[in-house]
Amino acid sequence: MPDSERPVPARRRRWRLMCTAIAAAAAVAAGGAYAGQWWPFTSRQPVISPKAVAQAEAFLADWAGGRTESAGARTTSPDQAQTTLRNFTAGLDIAAPALTAGAASAAKDGTVTVAFSAKMPVAGLGTWSYDSQIPVRRQKDGAWKVAWDLSLVHPHLSSTEKFRLQRQDTAIPPVTDRNGARLSADANPSLKPVIDQIAQRAGAGPRGVIERIDRASEEVTGTEVRFGKEEGAAAGQSIRSTLDAKWQAAADQALAAKADGKDAALVALRIDNGEILAVANSPAAGFNRALSGTYAPGSTWKIVTTGALFLGGAVKPGDIVDCPKYLTVGKQFHNVETSEFPGATFTKNFTESCNTGFISLRGKVGDSELGEVAGKYFGIGQKWNVGLPTFDGSVPTPGDQTEKAASMIGQGRVLGNPLTMASVAATAVSGSFHQPTITSDGEDRTTTSALPGEVVSQLRALMRATVTDGTARGLAGLPGNVGAKTGTAEVSESAPNNGWVVATRGNVAVAVVVEGGITGGSSAVPVVRHLLEALPHDPS
Template identity: 65%
Template sequence: MPDTQFPTPAARRRPRGGVRAVAAVAVVLALAAGGSYAAGLGPFARGDDGPDPAAMKQARAFLDDWAAGRLPSAAGRTTRPDTAQDVLRSFTAGLDIGKPGLTAKGEPEEAEDGTLTVPFTARMPIGGLGTWTYESALPLREDGDGGWKVDWRLSLVHPRLSGTEKFRLVREETTPPKVTDRHGTSLADGSYPSLTPLLGRIAGGSGGGPRGAVELIDRTTGETVRTEASFGEEPDPATAGEPVRTTLDADWQSAAEKALGEAGGKNAALVALRVDNGEILALANSPATGFNRAASGTYAPGSTWKIVTSSALLLKGAVRPDDVVDCPKYLTVGKEFHNVETSEHPGATFRKDFTESCNTAFISLRGKLDDGELGEVARTYFGVGQEWHVGIPTYDGSVPAPKDETEKAASMIGQGRVQANPLIMASVTATAVSGEFHQPSLTAGNEDRTRTEPLPDGVVTQLRDMLRATVTDGTARSLAGLPGEVGAKTGTAEVSDDQDNNGWLVAHRGNVAVAVVVEEGVTGGGSAGPVVHGLLSAVPDDPA
């Protein structure tokens, strides 16, 4: 499936004579809770207003079919099925594109002729080179029978694809990159599949690694019009041929690759890093080729984000772990939010709200924080949203100020417009249990422009206590049998009506913090839990 991003809140539909009016894509403010989850239950009930469900369903279905390689099905959703199938096949095959990531985003626009245009982001993993990312738009038109079709045109595949210009993939012959783990063990022998697409990036100016480009060419003459995307770097003569030593640990990387097998073939990603200095020990993706979900993905972190929310509340003295914060089944904040399987915990303490991942309790405390305070805490203490220099390209998170009370409620439980990935959430976990943010690193000598403040010792003690209680008495009980003192937080984030929930789990043990996301994993404990358990079982001791 494509990588998950969340559109902005919906505007109400505007009636227009004879044509069904379509408003903005509704924001998915998703349920974020660990443990079991009743499929189909979101955190609030939808009203009758909103986007045309048939149009948006067709747009998402086309993108999903294209991403999954179901090209006949994708083409069948267009106004020109035969042409569409041929073009989609030649585009992906000719450019050696693996499984695309196609994500509808932003607000769709309705033209006067009734055409609906849905913007989307395309992430095209080009075999052995990297990911080509660009923006395009999907036009849809009513088909006369009350349904919708994708109004086929070459420019929807890419804005510059046309009847006169097309794309060509050019590869340069290069020597294999030399990259080792922290102890000098080679990582370039194919034993670590998740690293293969990253080796060129890691090697950088030391030479080696694949190089190539996607060029826009004239269909008639074959001449290059422009270079659309470039991959790899020219080697620095001063360092060419020298191996690059990373912070990775070959044993942890191997265990991480194997642990992702517990995800059952679903798209998933894992990061493990040292708590004391942020050095990345393992970074793994499933599938191993293509987009680097672990460090560049953009996901709602779900209830794992309650670590940051709890920090903000504890820092302000707005709540203490033993304070009673009731956990009702429902809470209405513009929309009706509810808990996993509409569970409730009358008279629960804040500690229990955390360990059982009670959405309504956390949302009820939103008035204790100013509108931009959650983002400020994330940035000031956890480095989220600042510019990180890790050694490879990364997405470093976003926690924008909420636009309204409903979005503020959603941000308290790691939804709305809060965005993160496993690298960010492993770092968040490490910061929470140590009190200090360390910019994650994959190679030595990276520039560090981050500026953060340490968490007070009292807040760290409370966070560690609640994370441990989540393992002993809460939604992460599946980790209770592991050696060592493990603390954890589960998360389950609803994606859309047409997709199962993403499963999350973050954990720490000794000097290591781990974060895992499993796309469409349904629950955090059920999908990400076995992955973390598999990793920590295989490497019971801290790395040297």
Template identity: 65%
Template sequence: MTHTSGRRRTSRSPLKVTAAAAATLALTAGGAYAVKIGPFDNGPNALDPAAAAQARAFLSDWSRGRYDAAAGRTTSPARAGEVLRSFTEGLDINSPRLTAATAERADDGVVSVPFTAKMPVKALGTWTYTSRVRLREEKGTWKVDWSLGLVHPHLSDQAKFRLEREETSTPDVADRHGKTLTGDTYPSLQPLLTQIASGDGGPRGKIRLIDRVTGQTKRTEITFGRKEAPASARTTLDATWQAAADRALGAEADGKNASLVALRVDNGEILAMANSPATGFNRAASGTYAPGSTWKIVTSSALLLKNAVTPQTIVDCPKHLIVGKEFHNVETSEFHGATFQKDFMESCNTAFISLRGKLGDAETGDVARKYFGVGQEWHVGIPSYDGSVPVPKDETEKAAAMIGQGRIQANPLIMASVTATAASGHFHQPTIRPDTDDRTTTTALPRTVVNQLQTMMRATVTGGTAHILADLPGTIGAKTGTAEVAEDEENNGWLVARRGNVAVACVVEQGVTGGGSAGPILHRLLEAVPDDPS
């Protein structure tokens, strides 16, 4: 319950040549003159700074499409201008990057600057290669020694490049048991099917080096896409859970924007991902919301990890608390002499804020990243937002962060994962495809902390703000959340829960309270699917 301010991815047709499309090159981060040329010294073999400056200027002009200026820095301006303009024609290259390495001096006095070119080819991938800029001194002025090999080592008067695309069909998408998933039957999946299937199907193509006269292929520079697309792209989704999730949102979202995620606790596999409305933006995985008091799972973990509190520690819960601004509880509730567990059960904002001095400014974010994987790079199998927990700018923002407000951002996918981690003690990167790459590195929560979290989450169902789930079978633990968006808008409502091997999270925009808006949705879902998935 938070009341602070916050704003708040099989048949084939013959290969075909694409239409031409010119591109503008861009240097990597650092700007026009961030190319590394050096190091320089004053010895007999020291590089002339003027040569470095000319190399930087040439790369800067070329990268920005200033072809005349770039060509003017070469030993052959007319030819250089012609080639630089025509090089990317027909290759569908958009906004590539040039990254220069350290300059080198050759025995003949030439200065050489190696560089890497990364050229994104529309809808296919990135063509990466290396080349080098060579400079000679002519009458006291350094000039780029022009050659076609500067642009690409294989470019010549006899050979040029051609892009060939191959049209492919998109494979069907199946659930974990092989059942075909369609947008008609599972409405929330309609916008996601192409993203899910793109890992197995999607466009394919090649960039080839061809003879300028005969058009015959001399070599293939790069191949994009998989060689073969399977008939069906398997997912971790469970058709039964997905159908129940769509029905729950349809019946209980009351026309509001809402989304939910259900995933397995033991491995992070996504069982269901649903949005209302079903078409359009995937709020469940790509939304950016203040998580409100559901974030108190992470805050509590940070406090418990350093023994700042125990569930039985007395932490008073007054109606109001001023930390640069006034913070209060829902309906200005208060619980004098409350234990920390009682504060968690009743989602007392003021109690949590009063404990902010127990944690360093960056400590909650460090715990979120180290133990819960929040803010690390996730490879879910579709586009996703992986969370943000910035260091608070001041004491007021730190107070807000203690209760999931301020600049903290998450979504149902993140909060379902947080709930699963709290249940097992181990973070498992959420996935919707069984073959996704996991590059995260986390540490397991101590068993004592896991037990304390589960005790408090269970008490939140049996006697706290998540009592709407109390009549369901199974040992359910949960946490509600209410997150302010703006003064003139109703609060977003949150609820996260864990039952058996499944963790779920739901957000309802302008839902007022978590128990009142997200509660009925998750109740209907868990009631419809009483058993753990196989």
């Protein structure tokens, strides 16, 4: 019988099975070790040392903080690093770099590289942003140091190329009024911030470039970043505004003559298209409170409240709305000088600016209705594209009944300024909101609806009656069909009230606020009267 066919003894069979099992186990173990990278013939992944990353982050912090000596000491070439970092920031007018560390990686030779983003604010021009990375290597003494190289400051900085800042013409081009007359901040100090902002909006003003140049020849080899608009106004080219030189001069003179040295602001605009004719501030320097101020508009806001009441059919001009001295809604509200008009009509409440009468009607409008009407018909709270930075009003939904009562009379969290309130007056007497503009490129992105004709007629009549028989009597006798609404806005328990007035005549709407003016009739009305007396005719 052949050997292959002979029976295998039991002992031998057990031995073969044992050897097979051992071999299989070894194979499985080897495979698992390979998959888990334990096998001695596979390479290990490089390790990222936390100490290396910390050194890179500390280097960035020292550089950003202007501690160039300390930053240099963290590198392999302290003196060169310190000099380069100092020259880089000073030579390019970089005041406060913002350097943010990013992801870290490690190479086979042990070098840890930390990426970072740089935002370099160049004085008067803008921010230069770029990305770079910092190599960190372990030294013979075991310490980690930034491996100094020019390219870590910026990838294009090298032994053959450096950077140069070139500032270009920053002259502000002439700004003219609607008729082409040049506007001067010397003649009208209120216009200095306005003129500067108009020019910058048109692309004029500071421009510059950071160039890459050859260290040996000083020839330009490339451009890193440009600042300012290349398509801006050309040198000598004027920028036309909607302002009217005569109205602007008269506005400045009115504040100087009648604001009694108090902080005050005035805006005049055309009713038919929203073009701004005058922007005046007192004091002239500093904050442009006329366009960007945030004030409680006080009782001038009752124009909007009245619009909401009329739109909802909640009240008519002849309806009796009692006007007591006080009314408590969470807190006590009162009228100016605690006046009262028992059995008054709604018209009397409007012309005498009765707070308690208006507050008593709060249940006739929804909690969010004032804000909805203000936005839908008057454009308040929408984003206006005036041509300059502006605050376009705010009417938050009241949080409780006390806040709702306050919002009925232009207090609480309702906010506006002379720009928004001049626009409210213009909308009330015309029926249509026209986004205010001060330059021709102010694209209107608002969406509004026209007020019903009956509501417009009623608002006109109420504003006219306020001049002939109400709190704006100081405007009576002026030529033209002048309408107005005064306002007295509380600021705090310890500060005097702000005085307000909005007025319309012909195709012009005006709004004035006098801080600490006590009442609108005593402080703001004289300013408007001075303005309208100086300019008896509408602008062309």
